[in-house]
Amino acid sequence: MGSTIQPWGTHYRIRAYPIEPYQQFHFISDMTVRAKAGLKHLGVTFNVTPAMPNRNIR
Numbered sequence: 001m002g003s004t005i006q007p008w009g010t011h012y013r014i015r016a017y018p019i020e021p022y023q024q025f026h027f028i029s030d031m032t033v034r035a036k037a038g039l040k041h042l043g044v045t046f047n048v049t050p051a052m053p054n055r056n057i058r
Helices: 021-041
Strands: 002-006 009-013
Touching: none
Parallel strands: none
Antiparallel strands: 002 009
């Protein structure tokens, strides 16, 4: 597992592969949810970045 610090947070990569190729999307989604839950359990806080900068629109 590797990780890098980015302006929007930490980018981590793991090597794991689904048994069947058609399961790829579900597998990645499941791993993401499990990893995030595990990190929260360890007390890791996540950065929150707004999608768009706050602008005064007239």
